Amino acid sequence: MDAFLTSTAVVAIAEMGDKTQLLSLLLAAKFRNKSAIVLGILVATLLNHAASAWLGAWLVGFVSSSVGHWLLAGSFILVGLWLLVPDKEEAIGSRFDQYGAFVVSLVLFFLAEIGDKTQVATVLLAAEFQSVVWVTAGTTLGMLAANVPVVYLGARLMEKIPFQLTRWLAAALFILMGVLALL
Numbered sequence: 023m024d025a026f027l028t029s030t031a032v033v034a035i036a037e038m039g040d041k042t043q044l045l046s047l048l049l050a051a052k053f054r055n056k057s058a059i060v061l062g063i064l065v066a067t068l069l070n071h072a073a074s075a076w077l078g079a080w081l082v083g084f085v086s087s088s089v090g091h092w093l094l095a096g097s098f099i100l101v102g103l104w105l106l107v108p109d110k111e112e113a114i115g116s117r118f119d120q121y122g123a124f125v126v127s128l129v130l131f132f133l134a135e136i137g138d139k140t141q142v143a144t145v146l147l148a149a150e151f152q153s154v155v156w157v158t159a160g161t162t163l164g165m166l167a168a169n170v171p172v173v174y175l176g177a178r179l180m181e182k183i184p185f186q187l188t189r190w191l192a193a194a195l196f197i198l199m200g201v202l203a204l205l
Contacts, residue, residue, distance in 0.1 A: 023156070024151065025147070025150075025151035025153040025156035025157050025160060026156040026157075026159055026160040026163075027160065028147065028151070028160065029144070029147045029151075029156065029157045029159075029160025029161045029163075029164060030160040030161070030163045030164040030167070031164065031195075032143055032147065032161075032164065032195060032199075033140050033143060033144070033160070033161040033164030033165055033168070034163075034164035034165075034167040034168050035164075035191055035195060036139055036140050036143055036164075036195075037140055037164065037165055037168035037169065038168060040138065040139065040140065040168075041134055041138070042131060042134045042135060042138065042140070042165075042169065043168055043169055043172055045130060045131065045134050046059070046063065046169040046172040046173050047172050047173075047176060049062075049123070049126065049127050049130070049173070050172065050173045050174070050176050051176070052123075052126075053122075053123035053126070053127075054123075055122075055123040055124075056173050056174055058122065058123035058124040058127065059123050059124075059127045059173050060127075060166070060169075060170055060173055061124055061127075062123065062124045062125070062126070062127025062128035062131060063127055063128075063131050063165070063166065063169055063170075063173075064162070064166060065128050066127070066128045066129075066131035066132035066135065067131065067135065067161070067162045067165045067166070068158065068162055069132060070132055070135040070136070070141060070144075071135075071140075071141070071144045071157075071158050071161045071162055071165070072154070072158045074141050074142075074144035074145045074148070074161075075144050075145070075147070075148035075153075075154040075155075075157040075158045075161070076148070076154050077145050077148070078144065078145035078146060078147065078148030078149040078150075078157070079148045079149065079152050079153070079154050081145070081149060082149050082152060092204075096200065099197050099200035099201070100200075103193065103197070106190070106193045140161065140164075140165065143161070144157060144158070144161045147160075147161065150199075
C-alpha cells in the first residue's frame with residue numbers, strides 16, 4: 023500500500039505545471055468531449071506507466087543491492103533537481119483533430135510522457151517498491167488527480183495554482199526521498 027500512496031502523491035505533485043498538464047489545458051480548449059480527453063489520458067498513462075514500472079522492477083534484478091541503493095538514491099535526487107527546471111510549452115498541431123478527442127488525447131499524452139519527469143519517477147518508484155501493479159495504479163491516479171481538474175475547470179484553475187511553489191515542493195519531495203534512501 024505504501025507503493026500506491028507514495029506513487030500517487032509523488033506524481034500528482036510532480037505533474038503540477040508539467041508539459042502534460044499544459045497539454046490537458048490545450049486539449050480541453052480544442053475539444054468539447056471532456057470525458058473522451060480524460061479517457062485518452064487514462065489509457066495513455068496506463069500504457070506508459072505500466073511499461074515504465076515494469077522497466078524499473080526489471081532493472082533492479084541486474085544491479086547489486088549496494089550499487090542499486092546508491093543509484094536509486096542519486097536518481098531521486100537528480101529528478102528532484104530536474105523538477106526545478108520549468109518545462110517548455112510545445113506547439114501542438116491540429117492536423118490530427120479529425121481523429122477525435124480520445125485518439126488525439128491518447129496519442130499526444132502518450133508521446134508527451136516519453137522521457138518526462140513523471141515517467142522517470144515511475145521507473146524509480148517501481149525500482150524502489152518493486153511493485154509494478156501498485157506503482158502503475160498510484161502513478162496513474164496521481165496523473166489523473168493533476169490533469170482531470172484541468173480538463174474540466176481549465177484556465178480558471180491554472181491561474182490559481184502556484185506552479186513555482188508546487189515545482190519546489192515536488193523537487194523537495196524527490197530530494198528527500200533520495201536522502202532517506204541513502205540513510
